[in-house]
Amino acid sequence: MHTVEMFSIVEMNRLPRLSALALHRLIPLGSPPPFLAQTHSAAENEPLIETFTQLCRDGPLSEAMSALDALDSRNLRAADHADYLHLVKLCLSAGDEAAGRRVHRHLTSGGHRPMLFLLNSLLGMYVRLGLMDDARQLFDALPLRNVVSWTTMISALIDLGLGGEALELFVFMRREGIQPNMFTFSSVIRACGTVRTLQAIHCSIVKCGLDSDVFVRSSLIDAYFRCGDLDSGYQVFDEFITLDLVVWNAVIGGFAQSSSGCKALELFVQMKRSGFLANQATLTSALRACTGMVLLEMGQQVHVHVLKYRTDLILNNALLDMYCKCGSLEEANFIFQRMLEKDVISWSTMISGLAQNGQSLEALKLFKLMKAEGPKPNYITIVGVLFACSHAGLVDDGLFYFRSMKKLFGIEPGNEHYGCIVDLFGRAGKLDAALSFIHQMEYKPDAIIWRTFLGACRVHKCSELAGYAAQEVLKLVPGDEGTYILLSNIYADAKQWSDVEQVRKVMRGRGVRKEPGRSWMEVGKKTHVFIAGDFSHPQMESISKELESLVCRVSSMGYVPDTEFVLHDFGREQKEESLRYHSEKMAIAFGMMYSMEGKSIRIMKNLRICGDCHAFAKLVSKAEGKVIVIRDPVRFHHFCNGACSCGDYW
DNA sequence: ATAGGGTTAG
Incomplete structure (x- = not known):
């Protein structure tokens, strides 16, 4: 029955390339290579193989590759498969694409047919090197695919954000009669974007008897939270008798990212009481919960535990964000200054943090420093920079960065950047400029753009344009509470009491209520x-x-x-x-x-x-x-x- | 032997 469920997950008309795979082409694996002219005796070949074995284990990669060339020149293959596994690892750690492809050629040329697990390890190597085209080609050409081959491909697609394709692949795998295992499920769960899909997968997992695996569990918990089904997520967590740390992390992380920071912190305390030692992931989630609820003092308590991992980049970034979001810039600066390693997230966090706390000029100064000695700014960094400009009324600077971001940093302006520019004009009282900017944007203005403009109408008390902007928001988000309230505020400002009453009447009619302050x-x-x-x-x-x-x-x-x-x-x-x-x-x-x-x-x-x-x-x-x-x-x-x-x- | 989960910036 669950198979039927699974099939309904994907649209059957969008099948990936591998559907063309002809099963009758399957070639048995591990069969001996065809005979080739033997130019050297076994005794002569022995030392070459020995050197190769040694170099594959100890490196360096360049010398191991030379040894590989030597084998190739006599069309030799090492008898010990583990040699090749080590070599693939060497290529990976060196990030050497050419060497990786060279090993692939060595294994498949000269009529040799490597064992499937070696091909799988090559597949994994391509995936980790980000060479998806090579991976796909290899995968499509595999004479036989086992559960590892499929799982490798599925998780690669998920990591690329292609959850839908990963699910399609999962369906194909089942159709070829391959049984998924816990490895497969822990990955495929991550591809579920809706509770419905997740439930279908969960059902299969139970049927396969794989629901007690910790990896599968923590993945399930995380996914339920991501899909917004907090109850199910917590239930999966609760059914666990013997906890493992990562399961705590999944549930704490889940609550921290939803709006239930309270529950996350409660569990964090409970976890510590149960004798678990919080690690980086736990602390990061706990900090995120503090950040979400703006609990500075709680955050400072978590900070004490962080001291143990003072070099962890992700954790330091979370700490930095917590202090920024809690409005404690002295502490944020202190952390930022003494971080040994700073990545683009650290810089972006600090820049946005300064801007959100009214220190736009400092934020722009930091951005200059980043350009001089920091990592390359990304999409989000520029959002922070434009935010700083709009909040400090620096119209010219903002426009400069917006117009030159493509040229200077190779970043295409997106929705958020357009929003910042509307805000930039709007806050500065240039409502007409903001409006004509909206009308000539490349993007179709979304609700956020119109809400931003509406906010500007409020600050500059322009009730005529406000009515228009509100209409546009309501077209996109019917019944949007904030918009009705903002509009009634603007009319009240302008003492247009009959308009206020009109808006309130509509709100009452639609059951929209004002959220109390x-x-x-x-x-x-x-x-x-x-x-x-x-x-x-x-x-x-x-x-x-x-x-x-x-x-x-x-x-x-x-x-x-x-x-x-x-x-x-x-x-x-x-x-x-x-x-x-x-x-x-x-x-x-x-x-x-x-x-x-x-x-x-x-x-x-x-x-x-x-x-x-x-x-x-x-x-x-x-x-x-x-x-x-x-x-x-x-x-x-x-x-x-x-x-x-x-x-x-x- | 080859494949897996939980953690950071708008």
Whole structure:
């Protein structure tokens, strides 16, 4: 029955080349080579073979290849197959394509027919050298294919991101009657893009009795998480009686990448309690969970464990990102400076991190340094650079990098780059330029482009263009909550109350609800959450008092509640009341009550900060001599001594 | 003998 399932996975009309394989052409393997004129005696050949054997094991590759030439000149083949396996390994570690192909020719020329496992090892070599054409040719020409040949090809396709073709190959393999084993399944699972496909494969695995293999398990767990089926992923994890470290890593990694960072960290703690020693992969996932939830203190705790692996590049990159995303640039810089090895990800992370934290000029400086002494920038690096330009209002620089990225770095501009340029024009108030840019882009503008433009309309209070942009977003993403809210905000700004009401009516009609503003912060190893207009926090009474006295103190410095940011057409008092209990104001008050001398207050927000709270935070930072850091979904605001790192430009 | 899983930047 599962076979039927499997076949439905692929479109049967797109068959790969190997379907042309004629089974009757199959030649038995390992048959002796045809007779050739013997020009040398066995005694004369002996030393050549011995030298060859030695060199294949100890290298260097160049000398081993000379020994191979010597064998070739007498049409000799080493009797010990292991010699060739060693030689293939030498070619691989030297990354020498020519030598690899030469070994291939040696093995198949002169009428010799090498054993299948030797051909498989050549296949693996081509794959690892990135020579897919050679691999494909060899695979198609194989006189016989066993489960290893198929598995090698399948996993190669997956690594190239060709999951669909890998699945097709899997179907063909089964059709040729080859039984998949745990090696095959642990690979093929990675090719599953949907829960349905995954379930079909999972079903086969159970039927083959291979579901207890750790590799298969960890692969399954990871895949369920990737496809968004957290429950099944966790179930596979849970059924495991005897854990192996990697299984922990798969499930922690899975939760860390979904939005369940909490669960990931919970498991991380549980894993440590069970006596497992976290390795690089575990710690990287744990850091990612901290990054996702912006938990600086938890991240710092994980950092302690990282010290053991202080040279691990991936881990250092994750650490770097964690500090950037948690708004702690001093620590990020510290890590970056002392990393012995930095790759393109390290540089890109730091550049974006600086830009997201309002230090665009520093970001561009670092980019210059990268060009001088770092690795070659890639697609993502340029996204960070353009982000820096748009957020600092550097229109000319941004346009320069955008226009010359192809020539300078060989990178074709993609969606994200176009988005940055729309943002670049939009933020700078050049709404017309942004719009005509959108209209003449090579890409069909997607929802993100239009949302970016809509955001610019909000900043520059342009309600006419906003209506148009919102329409375009809703065409692409019907019922998009954020768009309705942004639009109603813009109309409220412009005091077009009837339009506000109109939007709200549509929202009600479609069942779209406004997500309440939410802020959270870590205090005393606990995460405290504040929701706009919600008074359920146990210390609400003292928070309210603190807030009142803060408002009083900053009022003497000129703070006037800016009720423009209240959406409803309330009376003034009602507006001030609703403004006072914005979630970030409550969080600021709470932070003032509990923050330690000399430490900054760090607040996370689910929505963009409103103008009134922004002004309030600036004044509090001055009045109280406190650094306040607020992270919204896109960037950080560092409030210090009455000013914000965003330069009031967000 | 040849093939496998979990980890980083927008």
